[in-house]
Amino acid sequence: MPEPFDPTQHTLVPLRGFEDLKVGERFNAPSRTLTDAHFAAFQALSGDNHSVHYDREYLKERGHRDLLAHGLQVLCFTAAGAGLFPAAIGDALIGFIEVTAQFKAPVYVGDTLYPALEITELKPQNTTGVVTMRASVHNHDGALVLEGTHKYLLRLNP
Numbered sequence: 554m555p556e557p558f559d560p561t562q563h564t565l566v567p568l569r570g571f572e573d574l575k576v577g578e579r580f581n582a583p584s585r586t587l588t589d590a591h592f593a594a595f596q597a598l599s600g601d602n603h604s605v606h607y608d609r610e611y612l613k614e615r616g617h618r619d620l621l622a623h624g625l626q627v628l629c630f631t632a633a634g635a636g637l638f639p640a641a642i643g644d645a646l647i648g649f650i651e652v653t654a655q656f657k658a659p660v661y662v663g664d665t666l667y668p669a670l671e672i673t674e675l676k677p678q679n680t681t682g683v684v685t686m687r688a689s690v691h692n693h694d695g696a697l698v699l700e701g702t703h704k705y706l707l708r709l710n711p
Contacts, residue, residue, distance in 0.1 A: 565640040570710040571682040582636035622660035631688040654701035665693040
């Protein structure tokens with residue numbers, strides 16, 4: 554007879570604590586190809602109506618091949634929840650506490666983006682620890698279009 558189903562044991566990946574993480578670990582997020590729908594959705598959310606995001610003729614006159622993505626829109630692709638990091642750490646996560654970003658190259662409608670987070674520092678404290686991660690987004694041509702850092706506060710294992 555099968556054992557009874559326990560929803561608390563239904564995880565995407567084995568749960569790990571702060572102490573189980575290693576500098577250099579990488580958490581890739583799924584690639585995404587930006588479409589006009591992404592641009593429209595982000596505009597509706599952000600309220601940013603600048604011509605560089607919505608007026609193809611304006612952009613052509615300035616030498617761009619298509620609509621330019623909002624920088625914050627590109628940064629959104631680095632959200633840890635898009636990958637397996639939050640699934641791996643489960644309830645140890647207290648919060649997302651800091652973010653930085655540098656926008657290295659333009660991102661256009663039609664570009665495919667490849668986001669990743671890589672652990673660069675693990676700083677234990679008394680009852681918590683801070684995980685610092687390098688955030689990166691490359692496009693389909695291999696160009697680095699965004700680089701920055703994320704910091705997460707985690708509970709230490711009891």
